[in-house]
Each structure stands twice: as C-alpha cells, then as structure tokens.
Amino acid sequence: MPPVEAATRPGGHREQIEGSVAVARAVALARPEVICAYPISPQTHIVEGLGALVKSGQLTPCEFINVESEFAAMSVAIGASAAGARAYTATASQGLLFMAEAVYNASGLGLPIVMTVANRAIGAPINIWNDHSDSMSQRDCGWIQLFAENNQEALDLHLQAFKLAEELSLPVMVCMDGFILTHAYEPVNLPDQAEVDAFLPPYVPRQVLDPAEPVSIGAMVGPEAFMEVRYLAHARQLQALERIPQIADEFAQRFGRRSGGLVRAYRCDDAATIVVALGSVLGTLKDTVDALRDEGQKIGVLGIHSFRPFPLAAVREALAGAQRVVVLEKSFSVGLGGVVSTDVRLALSGLHLHGHTVVAGLGGRAITQASLARMLHEAVAGTLPPLSFLDLDWRIVNRQLEREAAQRRSGPIAENLLRDLGSMPAVRGADQSERAERRAAPKPARVPSGGRPTDPSDEGLP
Amino acid sequence: MTAVKFYQTGTFTVGNRLLAPEQRSVQASTERNNSLNSGHRACQGCGEALGARYAVDAAMRATSGQLIAANATGCLEVFSTPYPETSWQLPWIHSLFGNAAAVGTGIAAALKVKGRDRGEKPVRVIAQGGDGGTTDIGFGCLSGMFERNDDVLYICYDNEAYMNTGVQRSSATPPAARTATTQALGREPGAVFGQGKNLPLIAMAHEIPYVATATVADLHDLEAKVERAMAIRGARYLHILVPCPLGWGAASHDTIRLARLARESGLFPVFEAQHGEITAVQKIRHRVPVADYLKPQKRFAHLFAHGGQAGHPEMLARIQADADKNIRRFGLIDAAQEA
Numbered sequence: 001m002p003p004v005e006a007a008t009r010p011g012g013h014r015e016q017i018e019g020s021v022a023v024a025r026a027v028a029l030a031r032p033e034v035i036c037a038y039p040i041s042p043q044t045h046i047v048e049g050l051g052a053l054v055k056s057g058q059l060t061p062c063e064f065i066n067v068e069s070e071f072a073a074m075s076v077a078i079g080a081s082a083a084g085a086r087a088y089t090a091t092a093s094q095g096l097l098f099m100a101e102a103v104y105n106a107s108g109l110g111l112p113i114v115m116t117v118a119n120r121a122i123g124a125p126i127n128i129w130n131d132h133s134d135s136m137s138q139r140d141c142g143w144i145q146l147f148a149e150n151n152q153e154a155l156d157l158h159l160q161a162f163k164l165a166e167e168l169s170l171p172v173m174v175c176m177d178g179f180i181l182t183h184a185y186e187p188v189n190l191p192d193q194a195e196v197d198a199f200l201p202p203y204v205p206r207q208v209l210d211p212a213e214p215v216s217i218g219a220m221v222g223p224e225a226f227m228e229v230r231y232l233a234h235a236r237q238l239q240a241l242e243r244i245p246q247i248a249d250e251f252a253q254r255f256g257r258r259s260g261g262l263v264r265a266y267r268c269d270d271a272a273t274i275v276v277a278l279g280s281v282l283g284t285l286k287d288t289v290d291a292l293r294d295e296g297q298k299i300g301v302l303g304i305h306s307f308r309p310f311p312l313a314a315v316r317e318a319l320a321g322a323q324r325v326v327v328l329e330k331s332f333s334v335g336l337g338g339v340v341s342t343d344v345r346l347a348l349s350g351l352h353l354h355g356h357t358v359v360a361g362l363g364g365r366a367i368t369q370a371s372l373a374r375m376l377h378e379a380v381a382g383t384l385p386p387l388s389f390l391d392l393d394w395r396i397v398n399r400q401l402e403r404e405a406a407q408r409r410s411g412p413i414a415e416n417l418l419r420d421l422g423s424m425p426a427v428r429g430a431d432q433s434e435r436a437e438r439r440a441a442p443k444p445a446r447v448p449s450g451g452r453p454t455d456p457s458d459e460g461l462p
Numbered sequence: 463m464t465a466v467k468f469y470q471t472g473t474f475t476v477g478n479r480l481l482a483p484e485q486r487s488v489q490a491s492t493e494r495n496n497s498l499n500s501g502h503r504a505c506q507g508c509g510e511a512l513g514a515r516y517a518v519d520a521a522m523r524a525t526s527g528q529l530i531a532a533n534a535t536g537c538l539e540v541f542s543t544p545y546p547e548t549s550w551q552l553p554w555i556h557s558l559f560g561n562a563a564a565v566g567t568g569i570a571a572a573l574k575v576k577g578r579d580r581g582e583k584p585v586r587v588i589a590q591g592g593d594g595g596t597t598d599i600g601f602g603c604l605s606g607m608f609e610r611n612d613d614v615l616y617i618c619y620d621n622e623a624y625m626n627t628g629v630q631r632s633s634a635t636p637p638a639a640r641t642a643t644t645q646a647l648g649r650e651p652g653a654v655f656g657q658g659k660n661l662p663l664i665a666m667a668h669e670i671p672y673v674a675t676a677t678v679a680d681l682h683d684l685e686a687k688v689e690r691a692m693a694i695r696g697a698r699y700l701h702i703l704v705p706c707p708l709g710w711g712a713a714s715h716d717t718i719r720l721a722r723l724a725r726e727s728g729l730f731p732v733f734e735a736q737h738g739e740i741t742a743v744q745k746i747r748h749r750v751p752v753a754d755y756l757k758p759q760k761r762f763a764h765l766f767a768h769g770g771q772a773g774h775p776e777m778l779a780r781i782q783a784d785a786d787k788n789i790r791r792f793g794l795i796d797a798a799q800e801a
Contacts, residue, residue, distance in 0.1 A: 033575040034568060063571040067564070068606035075561035075603060079532060079568020082555050085575055087568070105557050209530045209553035209569060211585055216548035218533075218556035220540050 012191040012255070019151040019181040022188045023090075023116055023174075024049025026155040028059045029196040030114075030162045032088040033203075034080035035064045036073035040095040041128045042178035043118040047090055070095035074102035074113070081111040082217055084210070086162065086203040088113070092178055093120035096134045100141070103171075107142030107233065109218055110206065112165035112172070114158065115143075119279065119330075120178040121363040129364020130178040131330040132279065135307075136339045138173070142233045144240050145308040146260060147278040148176040151186045153305075156259030159191075160247050162200055167243060168236050169206040175307075177280040179364070191255055199254050237309040244306050262311035264303045265318050267293060271300030273380055274319055276344055277328040278304045281360070281367055285328065288372040297380055304340070315347040324354040326379050328372075328390075330361045337387045354382070360390035367391075488519045488685050495522040495551060497529075502549040503541040507714025509704030509721065510538055510619040513678045514590065517617050517702065520685040522552060524692035525586045530569050531555070534562035534591030534600055537626040538619060560599035562589040563607040566614035579613065586692060587613065593620040593634035597659050608668035608697045615691045615698040618661065621706035629709040633659045636729070637784070638777050639761045641709075646764040655780055662735075665699040669738040672698040676732060678705070679722035683744065687734065703730050711760020723755035728785035731792040746794045752782045 017025070023046050027035075035054065037047035054064040063080075067073045070091050077087040091099060096117060106113050117135045121127040135145055146161060148154035154176040161172040176182060207215055221229055241262070248261040258264075266286050268274055275285055282303045289299045302318050304311070319325050325348065327341040336342075338357035345355060358375055361367045371391050378384040488494055497518040504511035522529050533539045533556045542549040543556065557565045566589030573579040573587065589607075591600055596618040607614055623641045624630040630643040631653055638652040646652055665673045671694045676684040684702060691698040705712060705720040712720055724730035725744070729752060732744035756762040756778070765781075767773035789795055 034571045036568075061575045061577075063575045065567065065571055065610070067567075068602055068609070071561065072564040072567075072603050072606050075557060075564030076568035076571065078557050078561070079555070079565035079570075080572040081568070082565075083530065083569040083572035085568075085572035087572075101558055102561060109555075109557070209555055211528045211530065211553055214551060214553045216543055216550050216554045216556075218539075219543035219545040219548060220556075221545040225545060 011195045012189050014187055014189050016185055016187045018045060019154060019176065019184050019186065020045030020118075021049050022151050022155045022186075022190070023158060023176070023182075024053065025190055026158040027088055027114075027116075028053050029191065029193060030088075030159055030200055031059075031062075031086065031197075031202075032114075033062055033085035034077065034087045035062060036067050036076045036080075036087070036089040037064065038067050038070050038073045038089075038091070038095065040070070040092050042120060042130075042182045043090045043092045043095070043116065045182060046116055046118065050088075070099040071102055074099040074106060074115075077113045077115075078102060078106050078109065078111055081106070081113050081205070082109065082207075082209050084203070084205045084208040086166075087111075088115070090116035090118065092118040093122055093128075093134045096138060097122060100138060103138055103143065104141045105218075106171045108229075110169040110236075112162075112169055112203070112205075114161045114165055114172050114174065116154075116158070117173050117175045118178040118182045119175050127363040128178075130180050130280075131362045131364065132175070132339075133331050133362070135173060135175045136331040139308065139339065142170070142237070143308065144168075144170055144172040144237070144244075144306070146172065146174050146244075147305055147307055148174060148181065149280060149282045149303060149305070151176075151181055151184060152188045152257070153259040154181055155188055155190070156251060156255070156257070157305075159196060159200060160244075160251055160260050162203075164240065164243060164247055166203050168240055170236050170240065175279070180280045189255075189257065195254065199251065241306075241309045241311060244309075260305050262304075262306045262314045263318055264305060266301040266303065268300030268302060268318055268322075270298055271322055272298045273324040273326065273376065274300045274302050274322045275326045275328055275376065276302045276304060276315070276319070276340070278307060278340065279330065281328065281330065284367055284369060285372060288369045288376065291369070292373060292376060297376070299376060299380070307340070307343075310343045310347075312343075312347045315344060316351070319344075319348060319353065320351060322353060324356070324379060326356045326358055326376070326384070328358045328360055328375075330359075332359050332362060355386070356384050357387045358384075358390050359388070365391060487516075487682055488523050489516060489681070495519050495527065497522050497551050498542060499549050499551055501547075503544065504537070505706075505708050505714070507707040507717045508537075508541075509678050509706060509717045510592065510621055511541070512681075512717065513619050513684065513702045513704040514538055514617075516678070516681050516684050517590075517688050517700070518552070518588070520688035521586070521588055521615065521692055524689040526583065527552075528583050528585045529553075530573075530585060530587050532557070532562045532565040532569060532587070532589040532614075534589075534595035535559035535626075536592040536595050537621075538590065538592065540626055559595050561603050562591045562595060562600060563614065563616055564603040565589065566616065567607050567610070567612040570613045574613070586615075588615045588617060590617040590619065592625070593618060593622060593661075594624045594626075594632040596620075597633045597661050601659075605664075605668065608665060608670050608699070611670060611696045613695050613697070615688075615700065617688075617700045617702065619702055619704045621704050621709060623706070623709050625706045625709040633657070634661070636781075638765060638774070638781060640764060641761070650777065651764045651774070652762070652777075655777075662699070662701045662733075665701075666735045666738045666740075668697070670697040670699060671695070671737060673701075673735040674699070674733070675701045675703070675730070677703040677721040677725055677730060679718050679725060680732070680744070683732070690734075709761070711763070712758055716758055720755065720758065723750060726750045727752045727755040728789040728794055729755060729781070731788045731794055733792055740792070743792050743794060745796060746789065749789075749795060752785050753778060756781065
C-alpha cells in the first residue's frame, strides 16, 4: 500500500481506522437521507458503521432500513431516490448479482444512488475473498463505476460520487477491494463536515415524485423510443467522462489531495512497458515497478480509476508511447480472457503494440511482488503469452483435466445399452431385474443442439 | 317510496348521487379525482382497471390528494403507461415486477426523512400489483415491508393468474382452473388442488395493523376499506378480487357478476382484520353453489359435462368443499340464517 499523502490544508483530521469505517464516515459526511442495509461479506462493516451513526443520533435526519435482501435494498433506494432523498447502499458479490435487475432499473430511471461494492469473487465455488468479478458483471448496466486504489481514495471517491451522480442523474458504484481495503487499518484524512457541505450541495432531483407536480416515472417504452433512451444513457456516460476529471480537480483544490479522475499514470513518461490495472493491486505494482526501474527496466503503471465510463482517449494517450502493454486484472471473462483487456485493446486499436492479458488474484489469491516481477521480466523479454494466469497451479488443473478425461460418462450409446442390459451395475433395489427388462428396449438417443447425447436411462422410468 | 328501494345502499349499489354526501361513492362525485383516467388500454370489462380506479380515487380522497403510488410490472402498468402517454393523475412510479412493496418503502422513508409524512398535508404511499407480482415474485419484498411495518398500503389486484403474459398459473390461481401452464388435460385437469397461497392470511400472520379483502362487486365496501386503511399508519394490505374476462374466459359484462358470485359462493371470503385478528366479515346474502360461479367461466369448462365430455363432478365437489370450509372458517353465514 503506498503511503497516503499528507493533507496540505488545515481542515479535517487524520485517523488510523479500518477502510469500511472510513467509507461509513465519508458516506455520513455526505448526509445521506436513506440508507439500506443488507449484510454480505466483506461489505458488512460499512453498513454496521452507518447503522451505529444513525442509531446514536450522529447522522440525522436519516432513515436506516434493514431490508430482507439486496434486491430489496436497491429497490428501497430506488423509491427513496425517486421521492427526492439522497440514497445509499453497499453490497458485494452474490448480493450485487441478486440485485442486478434493480441495478439496471436504477440507471434506466436515472436515479443518482451511490453504492459501495466491496469487490469479491462470485461462486460457485463459494469464496468470500477479493477479485473484481462482481462489479465487472454489471459492466453494461449504465452505472458509473469508480475504482479505489487505497482507503483514502475510497473515502474521497464517495464524496465525489454523490456530486457526480446528482449532477448527471446517474447512479455511481464505488468499487473497493474486499478485505484488502475494507478490512485494512490505514491512516486516512477525514474532512470536516463544513468542507464537505461546501463541496456537495443538497440533492435536487431532476424529476421527483411529488403530489404538487405529479409525474409518471418508469413508463413502458416501445421500439419507437427504446433505442433513443439507451443512447441517452450512453450520452450521459460521455458527459461523465468530462465531469469526472473536473470533479477530481475541484476535490483536489478543496481538500488538498488528488483522488479519482479517469486514469493516473505512474512512471509512464519514458516507459517501454506499461502495466494497466485497477484497484488495490496498483500499490503493489508501483512498488514492483520501482524495484524494476532500479534494475534499469523502463516500466510504468497506468491505473484506471473510472472503468465506466471507460476513458478510451485517456488510455490511448497514456499508452501510445509504449511498446508493450500488460493488462493485469482480477476479473475473467470465461471463454475469452480478460474483461478490462477488451476495453484497453479497443483504446489501442490501430496502434501496433504488444498486448498481454494477465489474470491474477481471483478469489483472493495473493498477488506478490515476486510474481509480478517474474511476469514483468517475461513481458520485457517477449516470452509472456497473450493470455496468462498469474501463479496458476497447473498441477491441480492438469490432475483434474486427466481425471475428467478418464471418467466414465453416460455419453456413448453403446455403453449405456450395456448398462441397461444389466451387464454393468447401474440399478439398485429389489426390482432390479424388472427394471432392467423394461430398459432392455433400446431408445433412440436425443442429441440436443450443441450438446452431447443425453442419457436415455434417465427418462421415462417410474 | 319506490325511490328509496331503488336507491338502496346495499351490496349491489355502486354509487348514488341522491345519498347524503358522506355516504356517496367516491366515483359518484363530480369532484372525483380520476386518478386512473380514461383512454388507457385495458380490455373491455377489465376488473383490475375498475378496482384500481376505485381504490386509488378513494385513497386520493382519504389523503386530500397527497398520495404517491408505486406500481409493479403487470397489466395495470402496461395498459396505463404506454410511453409517451400516461393515465395516472398522481405521482406514480413503476420500477420492476417484484419490488413494488420495497419501492413503496423507499418512498415512505424519503417522505419521513423530509418530514412530509406529517404536518398539515401529510403525503402517503400506496404500492400496487397483480397477484403474480404480489404472491409470487414480489412476496419477499412484501413480507419485508409488513415485517418492518412500513407506512405503505399495498393493494393486490387478484385476477388469479399471470394475465399480462398470457394467462399462466400464479400461486393465487384456484384449483382446477385452466391456465396456459395448468392445462385442461389429464386425469385432474387445471391447477392442482392444495397448492397456492392465501395472502390475506399470510399478511395477518405478520400482525400488521390492517388487512382486508374486497371485490369489485361491492365498490362501496372497497372504497370504505381503502379509506379505513388510509386512516391507519403502518403496513396495510388490501386484497381485491378483480375478474379478468380474457383470462377467465368470461363475458366482459360479467365482471361484476362473477366477483359477486365468488363472494356469494364462499370461494372468496370478504373480511377485515386488525393486528392479526379478524374484526369484520361480510356475510353471504344469497348463498349460491360454486357451480353458479364456475360455469360462466371457460377456465372451468372442463368441470362440466358438455359436447360429449363427461366433466369432473368429483373436482366440482372438492371446490364446493373448499367453499363450505371458508363459510365455516370465516363465519360467512349466520347460524340462524343457515338453519
């Protein structure tokens, strides 16, 4: 974790607190009016912190609602936001997937809800540790997605998120690495309430449910206008592309430190190789690059802080001078490769750079400086394949692939027929002979399109 | 003299301008709000459009027009808001199929935090959905709203199936009813006996302040229940039977008659409950056999002998037994009347 910049102004104070607590305090400083809480690791400490602030009367006026699911959490936030309240919730992993329908709805209705995603892997197999699979799964939902590198940035991004969301009438997800950030104790600068109030004006909804001026929100839209609505969602994201750096500048002027923005380059000016990444791994990467620079390697790091909208131009500009680009990402599009890589490749179209995707840290697998250094040496030497998996244990993978290849399956018809005729033990119970007789008549195999023949023995029997 | 009889304020009266103003139906007033105004795209004879117009207008009168509605996906939403048109004359939001109750909770929370739920002109919230959005996909959110006692009146317009998607079975579909997913085929055609949910009873089990059932056959009663519900704070639930001519395979002009027969047969008990206990029951006036109610509906045609088909008298008997059980359970007939 890189050291947090010291505050260069008199306001605020410095505290050594947990990342989740820092976020809870930042959200409280933003004066939310409705907070929805449903627990899921590693998000829990955030809503616990906010619950305590509301219950003790330190955050008022605010309604803290314990809901029965993440789907309800986002739905309550939708209702509250539409009725003119500043609404906030937090989630992770399966919770984000469970609320997905409402996540799309919030952006479709243009409701400026702010949500923290304490990034975590998605099962099965169940895994509570960090990677970016959850928020990446909501890549196309129309929300702005900002990624925090450390806890100070997570704190600062929440304040910027409310401002951005409400200016553009778009919901914003602040993504922070689960456990690595949420559960880490670091010193952070907490601004004063007055400073935050000066930065973040009260929420003025673009359209509000009010008996004084009735509106219908969420009408059914047919083919004649749906395309236009979707395009307008894109147009608002393009506006965000301009507002995000402006708000980051304004924040830097007021609070004396730079957080967020679209991208931030580290030692990229003369770099031949640039590693692109998001989230907390940027810290480890910068340390690794410092070490490699000492060896004389010309390597830099490009951190992406706004994943949606994706800053194509800024990424292209930052990477154009390099010879080789490595996208290191904690998400994985099964059947293709990296998720972020696809966007980076689009940004680089026409430029003839060597591109690599390195999938790392899935399900909380540690990303060590040693592994990163090894990977970067390979990249510089030109031996890094286009797609690789950092520290993948090939023994486990190969053993399982062999096991699967050797496993008896219900696939081949002849085998099934033999089993049905009783020459292989397949049927248990007293009525074995009777059932075997009934099975004796061969059935035609049904081959579903794109699949293997299904087992005829699993149908039509009592 | 005859005028008194003609304008009686009984079960079968919709509204009457000759009555004292306080006894008049909301719809009988020229000052009615028309919250769900004309020109929408509901089918002819739609029970849901009728029920919603009466319920929302009554809620508007009860709140002096200070009302916000959250609507689930379904017929009511689709036929009333084809962009860029809307039939709603009050602030109205549609979010999703399964979250009307939770959106209502959010609106209520926003009103509370802004102090708009109290004072001289308190703003109140209703959430509404069909039986699919209420008893099935929205059940979790609804139960959450009940359990927290959020200040929302939830109105379920029960037409006993997913009518908006082409008449598929919901957990409010009655046994033996033919739907697109409980076909009139096999030994026991139609929906399975013994399945489904009785949501008014489930709502009562949450011990919320007010639960009531109503039908579009008695719109005076429906309006009175909405007004009573709006006089109470906390979670409230109103379950309205709204026949669907299309899905039930009934004549458009039979909507109100069928709703009445549902009650008079005992299949749809009309009652009120407060904090989990039944406080009022609407007695059956002219008890009818369930066959009288089922026969005009094509969704039950397979129960009756027709065109060489034998019908299913044993299933009819089971439905009659269900109605009899309701009559006993809810005391729908006075002992004296029964004797």
